[in-house]
Amino acid sequence: MTSLEVAGLAKSFGGVTAVDDVTFSITPGHIHSIIGPNGAGKTTLFNLVAGLYVPTSGTVRLAGQDVTALAPHQRAALGLGRTFQNLQIFFNMSAIENVMVGRHLRRRAGFLGSLFALPSAWADNREARAQAARLMARVGLEAYLDAEADAMPYGALKRLEIARALAAEPSLLMLDEPAAGLNPTETQEIDRLIQSIAADGITVVLVEHDMKLVMGISDHIIVLDHGRLLAQGTPAEVARDPQVVAAYLGGEPA
């Protein structure tokens, strides 16, 4: 059983082909990374998998199920979680409420139950708050339990997004540049956090520019260039691949 399977996936915006006939599969567990130079199509690929874009052609399968026609919220219900390269924080809420929104799929109270404050809504609130506090502590945000999201620094918001995604208990977590804009200490903390998430049995798919981070923690790397799959394999295999070296350092492959 594969965790994620992408077959012949393509996406064009007008005349520009951002993702071009990409096929790969991701096995459950472990840390997988998608790398490539700027404009290689990494984020487009993420958005296709999450369902934010409709592919021009090709299919996406989650845990064996074809989800190509499903909306993003339906894919989330099947265990897909993600964070964003450009932060997508709910700035109109407190930090802990951001993470509590992550418990949406685990709620039991419906709209009317919420409106009339039925016991199920109370139980949901209690459970969501406890889980959110636990997850905030896990990502190192215990100091921000009472903070408003719009009063938090950038590095903390990156981790808040991870806590929020974890709150939904995904089986596959896609992290879009979790270390972008972070200093070396913060990057190390994120590194450890990603490894602990993977150790919990969550399949992690990473898009990241920080090569040191990627090479250090990835079990499997997929290299994109100009929207096409260039190479894949272990970090060592990918680092040796002449096409990958050429794509990153310029020039023609030897």
Next chain:
Amino acid sequence: MANPALGRWGGLIVLIVVVAALPLVLPNKFYYDIAVKTGLNALVCVGLNLLIGYAGQISLGHAAFFALGGYASAVLTTRYEWNGFLALGAGAVATGIVAYLVARPILRLKGHYLAMATLAFGIIVSLVLNREIWLTGGPDGITVPTLRLGDMRLRSAETWYWITGGALVVVTYLALNLIHSPSGRAIRALHGSEVAAETLGIDVARTKTMVFVLSAVIAAIAGSLFAHADRFITPNEAGFLRSVELVTMVVLGGMASTFGAIVGAALLTVLPQALAGFDEFKHIVLGAILVGTMIFLPKGLVPSLGALIRRWRR
């Protein structure tokens, strides 16, 4: 605030006390009538604020839902001699269905386009109420019979004060419940980031529709109460300026603040009475207040004052 629950229920208690104590300072029927109008506007605004302030969607047609509720009561009780409470319920359900049918296509739009679509909806309702004279009485309006509860005739301004005040407390309580619940967090998430909301499993279209329908139903109930309290309703209630007035109340009081919506409704209901001399210029003053609020208090009165008090305490 250190304990958000304290502010929430403390605010509700303040509201109950104000509603209970206000009659002590209301000298005559004229003031009771203004208080009833204030309460009904506040009722609509608490619902509208869920849509505008919390879900981040605009509606420039909410007066239409108010009028639909009012006309449902008027038409069903006069032409079909329904029981008033039954008519109120039927009006609320029917308006909810209309809102649902309108919401699905309209709420896919964003920003200006959503504003235009809700505006157009309001104009259509207003036109129908003006033109279908056989049913609605046309521009002259329609007289509504006194609401009866058993043998009791609910007629006096005092009676309507308590009905409106009670309804406002109940709806405020429900709104506060909703905001601090799983569904309420989903609603607020739409305002924060639709993309993030979707990827956390929130059905964006469904959530928007729910909150739109809820705010429309609250407006319809307020409209029914208004029709019986005033015993008269005209198509003006569905008018564009009326919709703008409702939005102004929400924005002035403070978006995403339930008590702000109530304060905004109270100010903009009482203020025109105080500015009675300005009559023709009322809408200019209204516009000036909205522009002034956007420039000087972009978060609205209650949130801005709240922030000020918090800074002052430190």
